Amino acid sequence: MGVANAYVPRPGRDQENRGASRRARFGESVTNDVAIRADRIYKVFGRRPREAVKRLANGAERSSVTGFGTAAVIDASFDVKVGEIFVVMGLSGSGKSTLIRMLNGLLEPTSGSVNVLGTEITGVSEAVLRDVRRTKVSMVFQHFALLPHRTVIDNAAYGLEVQGIPAAERHERAQRVIERVGLSGWEDKLPGQLSGGMQQRVGLARALVADTDILLMDEAFSALDPLIRREMQEQLVELQRELGKTIVFITHDLNEAMFLGDRIAVMRDGRIVQLGTPDDILTDPANDYVAQFVQDVDRARVLTAAGVMEPARSVLSATAGPRAALRTMRDLQTSAVFVVGNGRKLLGVVHDTDALKLVKRGEKDLMPIVRQDAATVTGEQHLVDLFEPSAESPLPVAVVDDAGRLIGAIPRVTLLAALGNVTSSAITSELSVVGPAPTVPVAVMTETLRQTASFADEAEATIEGSQA
Ligand SMILES: Nc1ncnc2c1ncn2[C@@H]1O[C@H](COP(=O)(O)OP(=O)(O)OP(=O)(O)O)[C@@H](O)[C@H]1O
Ligand SMILES: [Mg+2]
Numbered sequence: 001m002g003v004a005n006a007y008v009p010r011p012g013r014d015q016e017n018r019g020a021s022r023r024a025r026f027g028e029s030v031t032n033d034v035a036i037r038a039d040r041i042y043k044v045f046g047r048r049p050r051e052a053v054k055r056l057a058n059g060a061e062r063s064s065v066t067g068f069g070t071a072a073v074i075d076a077s078f079d080v081k082v083g084e085i086f087v088v089m090g091l092s093g094s095g096k097s098t099l100i101r102m103l104n105g106l107l108e109p110t111s112g113s114v115n116v117l118g119t120e121i122t123g124v125s126e127a128v129l130r131d132v133r134r135t136k137v138s139m140v141f142q143h144f145a146l147l148p149h150r151t152v153i154d155n156a157a158y159g160l161e162v163q164g165i166p167a168a169e170r171h172e173r174a175q176r177v178i179e180r181v182g183l184s185g186w187e188d189k190l191p192g193q194l195s196g197g198m199q200q201r202v203g204l205a206r207a208l209v210a211d212t213d214i215l216l217m218d219e220a221f222s223a224l225d226p227l228i229r230r231e232m233q234e235q236l237v238e239l240q241r242e243l244g245k246t247i248v249f250i251t252h253d254l255n256e257a258m259f260l261g262d263r264i265a266v267m268r269d270g271r272i273v274q275l276g277t278p279d280d281i282l283t284d285p286a287n288d289y290v291a292q293f294v295q296d297v298d299r300a301r302v303l304t305a306a307g308v309m310e311p312a313r314s315v316l317s318a319t320a321g322p323r324a325a326l327r328t329m330r331d332l333q334t335s336a337v338f339v340v341g342n343g344r345k346l347l348g349v350v351h352d353t354d355a356l357k358l359v360k361r362g363e364k365d366l367m368p369i370v371r372q373d374a375a376t377v378t379g380e381q382h383l384v385d386l387f388e389p390s391a392e393s394p395l396p397v398a399v400v401d402d403a404g405r406l407i408g409a410i411p412r413v414t415l416l417a418a419l420g421n422v423t424s425s426a427i428t429s430e431l432s433v434v435g436p437a438p439t440v441p442v443a444v445m446t447e448t449l450r451q452t453a454s455f456a457d458e459a460e461a462t463i464e465g466s467q468a
Contacts, residue, residue: 148191303383
């Protein structure tokens with residue numbers, strides 16, 4: 001894949017907020033936050049599909065049932081949550097299209113059941129299925145399937161026209177969607193006058209105009225040039241955020257999957273071999289097939305700070321004095337410590353040279369030497385955002401939550417280990433995970449602590465002395 005198509009992270013995946021307002025209206029048989037439930041679905045094409053399923057269910061290999069048919073999907077179970085982008089990824093022929101077609105009833109499973117927003121769609125009449133496709137699930141195809149002699153707006157409104165909705169209303173609805181997908185001004189053009197990317201926008205508009213909660217997209221962007229494809233991916237994420245749609249997106253492009261997916265199902269030979277977040281799939285591939293799939297991914301743009309952080313070790317309470325700071329740095333052999341206030345709120349950093357001066361002067365308050373130069377990131381930020389802060393900071397990069405609380409730290413070795421896909425313990429057993437070596441020699445710290453010990457902490461000084 002070309003450079004232009006390399007993976008770039010999208011900002012924070014906020015699954016919690018997506019589509020929340022829509023949750024109330026869903027059916028009873030599945031919980032409110034499940035948009036689609038697939039329960040042990042199989043699809044076998046061929047002469048004796050049921051016999052093939054029976055054997056597969058009893059543990060037969062896919063290759064051993066070819067006499068009965070082609071097992072396109074084997075025993076797939078999963079929930080698509082309301083408001084998520086659920087990506088199905090796999091090589092050509094792995095069963096992706098067959099799977100997605102069972103989710104809107106275009107194909108009937110040979111065995112198993114599919115529930116869409118509370119409605120069981122397996123074994124129901126064609127009329128019910130049409131209704132599901134009209135009101136609940138829209139689909140966008142790879143080849144835009146536009147009608148060449150109709151204008152953009154009539155293509156977008158086509159589904160409404162089929163439903164017999166009057167021209168004025170369908171044009172009004174189509175117009176709104178056309179603006180959403182960035183095609184304002186092109187309403188009266190014919191598809192042939194549009195670029196590929198614009199044609200795909202019309203395809204997307206046609207799916208959006210029905211205003212269904214669920215969008216199924218089968219390789220919808222695969223025919224586009226890399227740059228336009230990236231633009232469409234970004235726009236899809238934006239649309240999803242604004243409209244709260246649930247999206248099932250098929251691709252064989254890993255970087256696209258990683259960019260779009262809240263969760264990714266990896267298919268191989270008809271089976272879902274792994275289902276997890278992009279982080280899960282990268283850091284813990286279920287088997288060699290998945291590992292090979294992900295080996296070319298730019299880990300820095302997929303892994304998050306929260307995914308690789310460690311407990312922060314060099315931390316001190318703001319109420320601790322300069323002596324405690326110096327002692328902590330000596331014990332951890334580091335040149336700086338994080339200082340936290342109430343509720344572990346990160347206040348800043350104390351450096352060993354500053355602490356040493358304060359201790360020599362016999363001062364008790366740490367705050368004057370707390371510097372605001374901690375390198376901080378949030379848990380959702382990608383490793384690529386850590387390079388600069390990590391290079392500039394004497395301490396591990398601090399990971400903070402929305403309230404500014406210190407929730408973890410990322411030492412440079414951990415960052416390197418994550419990028420190189422090495423377990424950090426393999427490296428950190430060799431190196432200090434705390435940070436750079438102290439700039440003040442340990443002996444100087446110990447000696448200063450001893451000389452400045454007051455009567456109040458004589459006992460402590462004795463312990464210092466005995467340790468030295
Ligand atoms: N209508 C059909 N009749 C017979 N076999 C089929 C049919 N549709 C799909 N298959 C077979 O089922 C398997 C899965 O096909 P499917 O189209 O679902 O794969 P895919 O993952 O979508 O592949 P691609 O990336 O090429 O689109 C393939 O072996 C295919 O040949
Ligand atoms: Mg396909």
